[in-house]
Amino acid sequence: MTRPKAQPEVLIDNDRVVVTKWSFAEGGETGWHRHGHDYVVVPLGDGLLILEEPGGVVREAPLTSGVPYFRPEGVEHNVINGGAGPYAFLEIEVKRA
Template identity: 30%
Template sequence: MTDETLGQIGDEIIFENEFVRVWGLRLEPGERQSWHVHQLPYLVIPLTDGRNEMHWKDGRVVNTAEVPGQALWRMPGAAHELVNTSDWTYRNILVEVKTAGGAA
């Protein structure tokens, strides 16, 4: 796998400004999201229950158990892919943090 073969972080960007980029992701049962890498810290906000596997280049597999309304903080890191191992459609919102905001 090379950097040229990496996919997008989500299906579509649903909002973006100078502070954040917000992605929507939908995975059907058994569907595999392409290999991708996060360059920015981010939040994952599940919209549905999630029973997924994160596969890492070094062979690690991490099982996830997500529930709607959670907010999961993650730091940028190595390339990985996500597999929906459930028998339902998994959806989430992913918020990449580009920079700290200014004064309120």
């Protein structure tokens, strides 16, 4: 199945952080990727993400507007918008000194 690609918009990229707004169409996905930095996600609305993880693991991640979560460097996954409409969040990657 071909899904629409999520659209990244880099808002800040300096020597300390990268802040990216990820915008998803209904059913959109990021594609498989591995995070090279610790990161924080800040949901811009209530929504549901489907996370495809190594080993065939698939799990749901309900998100609440404005409630951030942290993940460490090395996370590998494909993120899919599991909601019934468009969705967006901010991803803040923390670069090491």
